[in-house]
Amino acid sequence: MGCEKEYYDNLMNKVMDGDADASEQEQFESHLGECAVCRAEYEAVSFLLDELETSDLHAPVGFTAAVMSSLPYQKRKFHLQT
């Protein structure tokens, strides 16, 4: 049974990478219908990754101004020589 678990883990990776062909995709989906363990894992990881994809945190207010004020004024040598 260990081998079978490894087989479906690989298949799940293929599906999540978007590398599975139509028949592998189908095989994986039918397996999810039968195997509660794989289904729970797949749903949990998909949920987390979806959350990550849709998260939209923003830099704090005033961030750009803070960066700009941290930059040195004269960076290039020819400016210093004039």
Next chain:
Amino acid sequence: MDALIANMVSQVKNGDRDAYEGIVDLFKDKIFQLCYRMTGNRHEAEDLAQEAFLRAYMNIEKYNGEYKFSTWLFRIATNLCIDRLRKKKPDYSLDAEVPGTDGANMYSQLSSKEPLPEETITESEKRMELQAEILKLPEKYRTAILLKYMEDMSLEEISQAMDIPVPTVKTRIHRGREALKKVFQQTAVSK
């Protein structure tokens, strides 16, 4: 967009300091988000993101257009985050006081910008949970997962940003997902 960025970069290279403002504005949310997901602390993320932009500015001559500017910037930011994480071994708690905030903890930090009370709870809880799971990943898997899913980078771009071969990127993403599964199972058991 790429042409616009290339144009701003060459202006900065030519000594136009103000042109850098456009670059910061364009990437600040992405870089902040990456630093936050890497460290789990807003103040630290802000500090690291600022440092990343400063370093990029100081080293902009070294950017040669070989790959996307954003990839180069992400590389600087992830390296800074990893350095920081290694210096202070991760030992953080959600209840821990955030330094320099006068008693604020991570919960209050995260919920402080949410307007509606009911949404505040669910949204920030969801975010905390996700963040907690992400922080449990070893940093090399964490970086690969964040760049892939949060920044939507291709395997090729991640390989350039992390300076590792594409097959290694793939392995790290797989291992990262495996680790997330395990984390999830443990969380489910402990509930």
